[in-house]
Amino acid sequence: MPPTDAPRGRTGRPPVTSRADILVAARRLIDRDGWEKLTVRRLAAEMGIGATTLYHHVRDKEDLLLLLLNEYADRIPRPPAAGEPRERIVAGWVAIHDTLGAWPWAAEVLTVDGFLTGLGDSALVQVEAILAAAAEHGCSQEEAVDLFRNIWYFTVGEILVRARSGGARGADERRDGFLAGIDAAALPRLAAIGDRWPGLSARDTYPDAVRAFVDGLLAQAEGRS
Amino acid sequence: MPPTDAPRGRTGRPPVTSRADILVAARRLIDRDGWEKLTVRRLAAEMGIGATTLYHHVRDKEDLLLLLLNEYADRIPRPPAAGEPRERIVAGWVAIHDTLGAWPWAAEVLTVDGFLTGLGDSALVQVEAILAAAAEHGCSQEEAVDLFRNIWYFTVGEILVRARSGGARGADERRDGFLAGIDAAALPRLAAIGDRWPGLSARDTYPDAVRAFVDGLLAQAEGRS
């Protein structure tokens, strides 16, 4: 079954798929089976085509991931242009965090490709908004870039650690073990926390934490000037 | 050639290797060829033994990584017990960061296993010291745990992003491309920074940034009480 609107006036074998088809199928596979199940072979099998056919539509697997990511980056809500600079920075990061948190594999890809180099215009708008707010608050160019970078590190770390430690094989057993074997004399604080640790770690403290980080970085910048 | 001190009074085929041998060979392989080259098969080949032999000495690859990591965690210098709590927290994190930064694959493993659940006593000592300093500063148990977790996210993110974007295939070409194609009207701040970005991003600002983060988190805790 060839695509509905086959290109007229062209020679050769008709296409069985397209880049758009591939991206849709990849998204469905990730949503259904999880990010780690996305392989070139499995994706092709799911689509009912040969694995090697994919290489006529995307350069390689990393390219596929980047295409997928760029589509997704458009969903980050546009940051507010008005209001107190500090609040705009915090709101911008919370928006980025919430969007990436819903698709944690995105953070996985972005550690290797970078928010700027890997993504297209819609992501750059987010960066621009944060840089503009920082400048408006009085930051130098260096300080604004540092603010962005440092909070990017924090955000990507938060998402990765949470995403990975959630599904890790044997995580539960090890979690139970580590509080039982603690030496209360040598490690009194940890022993006192004991089995409260998992519960405390499960809390979402990202919004408070970015605010604290932004405050700390802005205060440091002010102290320098 | 059997090991020098073959166990006397035991039956069966003499061992050709040991857990200790395996860990030494794994470290050598990582140091020489890089973290991503460490595979069970390659490690066995390097040692001149069958790949399946490794499974008599370690449970699986993840177990091997965790054993390797625990050996390494001992190298983090003991945190100072005296001095201003805030300074002890910063110094503790800088020590953790410097140690992990020298072996970035460690951060890779730790995102899936966690600093607490994956590591042994020598890592827990670091956690204890940070929790104790936070408590001494007046933090509640929740606040101390949040401080630890949040700065862990930041630290692991910093190390991962830096380690991965360094060796990424095609990173240079993309970096050159992204500043050239920027729309100066729509993204004035980014356009103004332009080709300064790579240079600014290469700077090591971790110590300043942890200090800012610690200050921000402690100030937030104070504001709540």
Next chain:
DNA sequence: ACCTGAACACCGTTCAAGT
């Protein structure tokens, strides 16, 4: 008690041949 090759169930990617 310990080691081993064969085997299983996978990967990403290239390339000559086919339609």
Next chain:
DNA sequence: ACCTGAACACCGTTCAAGT
């Protein structure tokens, strides 16, 4: 033009058989 199977060069892991 586009698709394909065969092939290459790998993975981690299990298990029956060997010493």
